[in-house]
Amino acid sequence: DIQMTQSPSSLSASVGDRVTITCRASQTISTYLNWYQQKPGKAPNLLIYGASSLQFGVPSRFSGSGSGTDFTLTISSLQAEDFATYYCQQSYTTPRTFGPGTKLDIK
Amino acid sequence: EVQLVESGEGLVQPGGSLRLSCAASGFTLRTYWMHWVRQAPGKGLMWVSRISTDGIDTTYAGSVTGRFTISRDNAKNTLYLQMNSLRAEDTAIYYCARESPGDRYFDLWGRGSLVTVSS
Numbered sequence A: 001d002i003q004m005t006q007s008p009s010s011l012s013a014s015v016g017d018r019v020t021i022t023c024r025a026s027q028t029i030s031t032y033l034n035w036y037q038q039k040p041g042k043a044p045n046l047l048i049y050g051a052s053s054l055q056f057g058v059p060s061r062f063s064g065s066g067s068g069t070d071f072t073l074t075i076s077s078l079q080a081e082d083f084a085t086y087y088c089q090q091s092y093t094t095p096r097t098f099g100p101g102t103k104l105d106i107k
Numbered sequence B: 001e002v003q004l005v006e007s008g009e010g011l012v013q014p015g016g017s018l019r020l021s022c023a024a025s026g027f028t029l030r031t032y033w034m035h036w037v038r039q040a041p042g043k044g045l046m047w048v049s050r051i052s053t054d055g056i057d058t059t060y061a062g063s064v065t066g067r068f069t070i071s072r073d074n075a076k077n078t079l080y081l082q083m084n085s086l087r088a089e090d091t092a093i094y095y096c097a098r099e100s101p102g103d104r105y106f107d108l109w110g111r112g113s114l115v116t117v118s119s
Helices: none
Strands: A003-007 A010-013 A021-027 A031-040 A046-047 A062-067 A071-075 A086-090 A102-106 B004-007 B010-012 B017-026 B033-039 B046-051 B058-060 B068-073 B080-082 B091-101 B106-109 B115-119
Touching: A003 A086, A010 A021, A021 A031, A021 A086, A021 A102, A031 A062, A031 B091, A046 A062, A046 B106, A071 A086, B004 B091, B004 B106, B017 B033, B017 B091, B033 B068, B033 B080, B033 B106, B046 B068, B046 B080, B046 B091, B058 B068, B080 B091
Parallel strands: A010 A102, B010 B115
Antiparallel strands: A003 A021, A021 A071, A031 A046, A031 A086, A062 A071, A086 A102, B004 B017, B017 B080, B033 B046, B033 B091, B046 B058, B068 B080, B091 B106, B091 B115
């Protein structure tokens, strides 16, 4: 199975900050990397697919990059509604493993 | 409205069984591979199982292999997860998710069903 790691595991930031979350796969996954946002009590919501494609309806302050084994999710200017937990997921092979998550909270 | 709605949640004793359903509306289920993902209380997301469009190809996480069975009824636009020999560590919210072809991301999720395994 492909193992996914994320860093940091938690992050405190302020509205307006630029934030970057990294994700690493245990083997190459090309660009089969997706990012999800999850708020408490809610289902995950797709933000980025194919490492860098923005899902329809997701604000342009979210962006993704990377290929192979190393990926990043960047939020260019944090808004109040962005405080949540973020998960990466590889879709290169089955099982479709998720990273452990990065909890983003208000400083 | 395009949505997935899970049902069948509940409390079950260790060793017991439960079947979850996931009803699709607003789209044709038969054209999508489908997955189950779970989330234990306070924990991260864990992929559980997937099924092909025709229901023939199924795959499971190692921790549920031999105990869980994924299936689908395309005529009823419904996905299922039969869970047997349940353990305390199976306690979680179970989400069904639709996989988009190509990049294979999960573009539609249900709200989740809570399964509690406890005596």
